[in-house]
Structure formats: C-alpha cells, structure tokens
Amino acid sequence: MSLAQYTLPEEKNRIYELLEYFPKKTETKALNLLFALQKLWSHNPEEKIVIFATYLGTVEMIETLIDNEFPNKGVVVLKDGDHGA
Secondary structure (H helix, E strand, C coil): CCHHHHHHHHHHHHHHHHHCCCCCCCCHHHHHHHHHHHHHHHHCCCCCCCCCCCCHHHHHHHHHHHHHHCCCCCCCCCCCCCCCC
C-alpha cells in the first residue's frame, strides 16, 4: 500500500471543508450559457440545441442547470467514451 492511499482521503476532506467557506453560486460560464439559451429560445422556442462537453461532471452540471432554468424544454444527455479516464 502506498502512502497516498492514506493521505489523499484526508486531503479530499480538507478541501471540502475549505470550500464551505465560499458562497455557493453559479459560475459565470454557466450564467452566460443560460443567457444565450434564453436569447435563442426567445427568438425561436422550438429551437433544438446541442452542447458538447468533455467531462462527465460538466455534462451533469449543465443538465441540472438547464432543467432547473427551463423545466419544459427537456434535456437529453448522450454519453459516449471512457468516462473513467
């Protein structure tokens, strides 16, 4: 067993503790995406939009964000590739 197996969980916990000191808010990139979607759908409510993202965490965040902001639009997530990498 390596030392990392013992220290990494502690480091991870410490990072989560430190993050509690910062206010939880939506990132600027996400706000810009929501603004752009609102503009597009205000011109054409039937418009279909495709968003590509590399990381699975980002995909899940975008899905939640759009579902919360535009609950009637319907979000479909297609995943492919090696998400363990």
